[in-house]
Amino acid sequence: MPMETLPIIDFSPFLLPTSTPQERRDVAVELDQACRNAGFFYLKGHGVPRDLLDNIRQDAIDFFKTTSEEDKQRLALKSDDKARGYSKHVDAEKGSHEALDFYRPVAPTESRCGIGQGVNQWPAKPDTFRSAVETYVDRMERLGRAVIEALALALGVDVKLFVSRVDKAFWQLRTICYGGQTSPVSAKAGIGEHTDFGILTFLLADSTKGSLQVRSKTGEWMHADPIEGAFLCNLGDMLAEWTRGAYKSTAHRVIHLSNTPRVSIPFFFDPNWDAIIEPVVPSGDEETDGRYVGVRYRDRYIGAMEEALGDVEALAV
Numbered sequence: 001m002p003m004e005t006l007p008i009i010d011f012s013p014f015l016l017p018t019s020t021p022q023e024r025r026d027v028a029v030e031l032d033q034a035c036r037n038a039g040f041f042y043l044k045g046h047g048v049p050r051d052l053l054d055n056i057r058q059d060a061i062d063f064f065k066t067t068s069e070e071d072k073q074r075l076a077l078k079s080d081d082k083a084r085g086y087s088k089h090v091d092a093e094k095g096s097h098e099a100l101d102f103y104r105p106v107a108p109t110e111s112r113c114g115i116g117q118g119v120n121q122w123p124a125k126p127d128t129f130r131s132a133v134e135t136y137v138d139r140m141e142r143l144g145r146a147v148i149e150a151l152a153l154a155l156g157v158d159v160k161l162f163v164s165r166v167d168k169a170f171w172q173l174r175t176i177c178y179g180g181q182t183s184p185v186s187a188k189a190g191i192g193e194h195t196d197f198g199i200l201t202f203l204l205a206d207s208t209k210g211s212l213q214v215r216s217k218t219g220e221w222m223h224a225d226p227i228e229g230a231f232l233c234n235l236g237d238m239l240a241e242w243t244r245g246a247y248k249s250t251a252h253r254v255i256h257l258s259n260t261p262r263v264s265i266p267f268f269f270d271p272n273w274d275a276i277i278e279p280v281v282p283s284g285d286e287e288t289d290g291r292y293v294g295v296r297y298r299d300r301y302i303g304a305m306e307e308a309l310g311d312v313e314a315l316a317v
């Protein structure tokens, strides 16, 4: 299936204070359609300044290009939190990659930290990395809330209720590097087929084509190449839960075959750590109703992380 089948949505009329209610509604309807059909769309006119995108992308590229193994290991995930820091995922079948991950800080609730609880570990170099991440995250949280408002408008549900579940979003910012493939291919670079488990993912990536693939409605894999200046967005399992499956949390994977590395930066806009995610749309279909009974986001997150951590090579204590 050609790439054009993923919709490209201009979000600017929703953000502009001068837009009419109808113009805002039109954007909301476009988003709603994309969420019901592909579960993936490109978002342009998002209002995140270009220099913020360029800065974080360049710092992430520089980090992976110049950081020694020793310095990476100093940033390795801590054994309690298991979330924030550097990790190398090695999986011969699904593909391998390395990542430096940042999360909303969460204070430990018990005497010792648990999974997902802790503070970020910042690399010393590039020295602009921390401010690039913090400025970017601040803007991305605003964008995430604005998209949620648009979806609430389209779904005809209480905006305040929707926003109250994401106003302290447990965001995750991953910086990922897929190694360049040598010939013959030694360790396959990539990430196995999965759905994201949060609400919305906003992907920023370098210009590499042909690596990220999305499962289409008919079950075929299609490439989702970057469009400069636009985010590639997809929905996570929590949004499917909210809408009783009307919105699709679509499977995707990365198979990176190029001989140069690829750097990608997904921003995961997830619910508040303690949010209970219950469907917000009325039930209608007796067959599917039983499947959407509500989940506590934190429980879902911890379950998903325990599974994902199976292929992490080393954890620091």
Ligand SMILES: O=C(O)CCC(=O)C(=O)O
Residues within 6 Å of the ligand: 174, 176, 191, 196, 203, 205, 212, 252, 253, 254, 264, 265, 266
């Ligand atoms: O690297 C990419 O393009 C996608 C990464 C991804 O799907 C994920 O981290 O959940």
Ligand SMILES: [Fe+2]
Residues within 6 Å of the ligand: 194, 195, 196, 252
């Ligand atoms: Fe993903």
